[in-house]
Amino acid sequence: MTDSPDAAAVREEQPLSPEGPGDDAVSELDPQTRERRAAALARVRTFGDPVLKSRATEVTRFGPELEGEAADMISIMRDALGVGLAAIQLGIMHRLLVVQAGLDATPSAIVNPVLEWLSDDLAIAIEGCLSLPGVTVEVERPLHARVRGRDPHGEPVLVEASGLEARVLQHEIDHLDGVLILDRTEPEQRKGALRALREGETYSPPSTTDEDSRTEDDRAPEEA
Numbered sequence: 001m002t003d004s005p006d007a008a009a010v011r012e013e014q015p016l017s018p019e020g021p022g023d024d025a026v027s028e029l030d031p032q033t034r035e036r037r038a039a040a041l042a043r044v045r046t047f048g049d050p051v052l053k054s055r056a057t058e059v060t061r062f063g064p065e066l067e068g069e070a071a072d073m074i075s076i077m078r079d080a081l082g083v084g085l086a087a088i089q090l091g092i093m094h095r096l097l098v099v100q101a102g103l104d105a106t107p108s109a110i111v112n113p114v115l116e117w118l119s120d121d122l123a124i125a126i127e128g129c130l131s132l133p134g135v136t137v138e139v140e141r142p143l144h145a146r147v148r149g150r151d152p153h154g155e156p157v158l159v160e161a162s163g164l165e166a167r168v169l170q171h172e173i174d175h176l177d178g179v180l181i182l183d184r185t186e187p188e189q190r191k192g193a194l195r196a197l198r199e200g201e202t203y204s205p206p207s208t209t210d211e212d213s214r215t216e217d218d219r220a221p222e223e224a
């Protein structure tokens with residue numbers, strides 16, 4: 001790994017949203033998909049719900065029940081067209097997340113995930129969140145991450161992730177600590193997003209222009 005901007009600018013195949021497509025994309029979905037998505041989203045706690053500000057506790061009981069819960073979360077995530085979901089978003093206060101970073105990726109569940117290592121290389125990308133309907137903001141995160149945890153049966157798992165997968169894992173682990181993307185973005189975007197959430201409107205970050213001090217190389221591509 002070098003320090004050159006190019007090395008940091010790994011292109012993410014799915015530029016957006018750790019947790020799902022933007023509202024523009026949703027209007028193009030077929031009716032059944034939209035209906036399934038709405039039903040899944042109805043189960044997800046949204047902004048203002050105190051659970052989203054809480055820290056989830058360690059899982060101590062592994063086995064079939066936890067596996068069933070993870071399977072349920074995976075189907076909600078997929079129906080919602082998300083790429084990740086934390087148990088806390090369903091009001092279940094323990095440390096369990098599911099992730100499927102891309103349509104072709106195999107969904108997996110990680111219990112008691114710990115971010116064991118993060119790269120110095122950072123990238124900014126636009127993120128959305130199933131718990132923050134209609135809102136996207138820019139979030140800077142390490143490009144690579146190593147996560148240690150367990151599967152629902154208690155077997156150790158180790159995930160070396162890059163790009164979108166690394167971003168989703170960090171987003172979901174943040175949820176388990178009561179941290180939202182609003183806490184990770186710059187003050188102006190946070191303000192705009194909070195206003196939109198209060199007023200039931202949508203928010204997306206202003207497009208970067210020349211006056212912005214960031215270089216193109218620092219940015220992941222925007223939502224297509």
Ligand SMILES: [Zn+2]
Nearest residue numbers: 019129130131
């Ligand atoms: Zn989220």
